[in-house]
Amino acid sequence: MKIESKNVNNTLVLILQEKRLDASQAVSLKDEISEYIKADNQNIAINLHTVEFVDSSSLGALVSCLKLMGSRGRLTLFGLNKPVISMFKLTRMDRVFTLCETEEQALEALEA
Amino acid sequence: MNYTNLIISSRFENTRLAALCATEVASRSFNSEALNEIELSIVELVNNCIEHAYEESVNQQVSIEFKLFKDHLIIEVTDNGKALDPSILDNMNGSFDFDPDDLDNLPEGGFGLNIIKASMDEVKYERLNDKNHWLLTKFC
Secondary structure (H helix, E strand, C coil), X not given: CCEEEEXXXXXXXXXXXXXXXXXXXXXXXXHHHHHHHHCCCCEEEEECCCCCEECHHHHHHHXXXXXXXXXXXXXXXXXXXXXXXXXXXXXXXHHCCEEECCHHHHHHHHHC | CEEEEEEEXXXXXXXXXXXXXXXXXXXXXXXXXXXXHHHHHHHHHXXXXXXXXXXXXXXXXXXXXXXXXXXXXXXXXXXXXXXXXXXXXXXXXXXCCXXXXXXXXXXXXXXXXXXXXXXXXXXXEEEECCEXXXXXXXXX
């Protein structure tokens, strides 16, 4: 799993470098993001702009990360492509996650 | 009728081959939204075969047949794994009921068959000759 990271103010921005998030990636997706959460990063924004496909196992991995974050801090997703947004809407996970269009909006949402 | 048959071994990374084949077969007959639904459905179904029928045993066979007609696509998926309780499929209605505010109890799995039901026009399952036989239909 290729993930780049940068710090912007008090937020860790994770930039996924994968085109597809499927069952072969789900475990490493969950494990790697979980490590960032356990490292006490309280604001995390995940950039999904390279991702063109998400299946239910990777969606479940993201849900697991959101639950792990819990009351420790906040996690947002941004840069979602149309098929990825459709997946979140289909499974009604668009009501669970904070989904933003741009990094700027994601940072604003985390700081609000 | 345009017929394509793809046989893959039961590895999660091979769902990409199934997705590629499905979108290639369907590309001239469906719009982008429908293509996304077809791609998602075949990936979820092959995931289901590998995870539940074969219990993640690798190098088992999953056969996928694509039959493209003038106004619809039929995808037939066959595996030799464990049988599915048909009532599981019957009880799914393509909706996702959970409380989005109850963080601790958010579902992390179990979406696959519901996604397929919500994305395809018809989903049928049969156990025939010790094989699982799935038939998905999408109208253009």
